[in-house]
Amino acid sequence: MTIKILDPTVSAEASLDTAVAKRVADLDGKVLGLLHNGKVNGDHLLDLVRERLAARYRLRDVIVIRKASASRVAEDTDLERLARECDAVVTAIGD
Amino acid sequence: MRVEHEFPGWAEAVEACFERGWTDGLPVVPATEDAVGRFLAAAGRAPGDVALTESTRRRTITVEKVAINAVMAGCRPEYMPLLLAALEAMADPTFTLHGAITSTGGSATLLVVNGPIRGRLGLNAGGNVFGPGWRANATIGRAIRLITLNCLGAQPGLLDRSTQGHPGKYTYCIAELEEESPWPPLHVDRGLPREASAVTVYAAEGPHNVLSHYGETAEAVVVALADTMAALGSFSPGESFIVLAPEHVQILARDGWTKPRLREALYARARRTRADLKRGGKLAGAVEPGDETVWVHRGLGPEDIHLVVAGGGAGGHSAFIPSWSRDRNSLSVTKEIRIP
Numbered sequence: 001m002t003i004k005i006l007d008p009t010v011s012a013e014a015s016l017d018t019a020v021a022k023r024v025a026d027l028d029g030k031v032l033g034l035l036h037n038g039k040v041n042g043d044h045l046l047d048l049v050r051e052r053l054a055a056r057y058r059l060r061d062v063i064v065i066r067k068a069s070a071s072r073v074a075e076d077t078d079l080e081r082l083a084r085e086c087d088a089v090v091t092a093i094g095d
Numbered sequence: 096m097r098v099e100h101e102f103p104g105w106a107e108a109v110e111a112c113f114e115r116g117w118t119d120g121l122p123v124v125p126a127t128e129d130a131v132g133r134f135l136a137a138a139g140r141a142p143g144d145v146a147l148t149e150s151t152r153r154r155t156i157t158v159e160k161v162a163i164n165a166v167m168a169g170c171r172p173e174y175m176p177l178l179l180a181a182l183e184a185m186a187d188p189t190f191t192l193h194g195a196i197t198s199t200g201g202s203a204t205l206l207v208v209n210g211p212i213r214g215r216l217g218l219n220a221g222g223n224v225f226g227p228g229w230r231a232n233a234t235i236g237r238a239i240r241l242i243t244l245n246c247l248g249a250q251p252g253l254l255d256r257s258t259q260g261h262p263g264k265y266t267y268c269i270a271e272l273e274e275e276s277p278w279p280p281l282h283v284d285r286g287l288p289r290e291a292s293a294v295t296v297y298a299a300e301g302p303h304n305v306l307s308h309y310g311e312t313a314e315a316v317v318v319a320l321a322d323t324m325a326a327l328g329s330f331s332p333g334e335s336f337i338v339l340a341p342e343h344v345q346i347l348a349r350d351g352w353t354k355p356r357l358r359e360a361l362y363a364r365a366r367r368t369r370a371d372l373k374r375g376g377k378l379a380g381a382v383e384p385g386d387e388t389v390w391v392h393r394g395l396g397p398e399d400i401h402l403v404v405a406g407g408g409a410g411g412h413s414a415f416i417p418s419w420s421r422d423r424n425s426l427s428v429t430k431e432i433r434i435p
């Protein structure tokens with residue numbers, strides 16, 4: 001006699017909004033977003049990124065946001081602001 | 096969608112669960128349709144009802160998936176309402192499920208059960224409370240782990256990046272010994288009526304033993320508890336659970352101590368200087384003038400210290416259980432268990 005068993009696993013649901021954003025050719029005249037994960041040294045890492053990018057491109061503006069907690073996802077309002085105001089965003093975990 | 100797998104026999108099904116990565120490293124009970132049906136009936140919920148959603152990993156766990164994993168863990172059908180309440184608590188945003196089951200910190204989800212359901216399910220609150228020998232404790236904690244592994248993708252080395260983890264990640268479920276406590280139980284502290292049944296979830300480190308045999312006074316017990324809480328290894332502004340041995344709580348009550356007084360005293364005494372925290376690598380930077388006289392407490396206040404009574408009748412062994420969370424990222428959550 002055979003035995004049939006049920007599958008205990010759950011997969012991640014396909015998301016409709018995970019398409020990769022349109023790439024930018026360069027950052028001249030663009031707004032750069034920097035999202036700091038909240039872990040120690042993430043801010044230093046992003047400072048270096050900012051320095052390097054500013055040396056290569058004429059950035060129009062830089063928006064820096066720090067997550068309140070490294071363990072939690074960024075606030076919707078922060079993500080919306082980055083999406084609305086930035087041409088490109090870099091995030092760093094540090095630690 | 097329901098997926099079935101067919102095997103020549105029971106032993107082959109057990110082996111297949113290992114091969115598919117569906118276990119915690121120990122054998123599981125193959126989840127047949129009959130068994131899962133009995134668990135769903137005991138839950139009083141439809142198979143497709145949602146037990147938990149986790150937005151970061153984009154997972155939706157149905158009651159049927161909970162039942163399948165509960166069968167595999169070795170549970171009995173009547174444990175289902177407790178499991179569903181535990182998952183409801185873990186889904187509370189203040190618990191931060193994604194971080195708690197991912198972090199290098201290696202926490203396990205401690206379940207503390209209160210109320211009449213303890214007796215009905217045969218949960219142990221007495222001797223060897225964190226140890227083996229009781230089906231309900233062992234398999235309820237294990238079911239939560241299997242759900243974490245199978246439904247939330249927290250496979251070791253993939254989404255679970257624990258540096259070391261701890262043995263509570265196999266199973267970590269206790270009941271409070273309310274009958275031996277002179278104080279209100281945990282679920283009453285959390286605002287539920289005494290006659291309610293409840294489960295509290297806590298993203299926790301392992302239990303740290305607090306041995307105090309010979310003082311035989313409340314002061315001696317408090318000194319030992321506070322010293323353990325102030326140890327650098329787990330020192331943080333996070334929550335604390337103290338699981339008091341019956342012997343210790345009886346000494347405290349005899350000497351006139353109450354829960355609020357004990358919380359106040361432990362908060363006041365469980366502290367380190369900023370210089371200590373820097374010397375121990377708990378804070379960045381060199382020790383500066385003034386650091387030797389700046390005191391930092393464990394937790395943000397007495398209300399961050401949760402007191403529970405459990406353990407055997409003999410022995411001055413209590414436990415301090417630090418939070419995984421180093422601050423407010425993850426807080427313990429209590430939910431009432433509703434029996435259908």
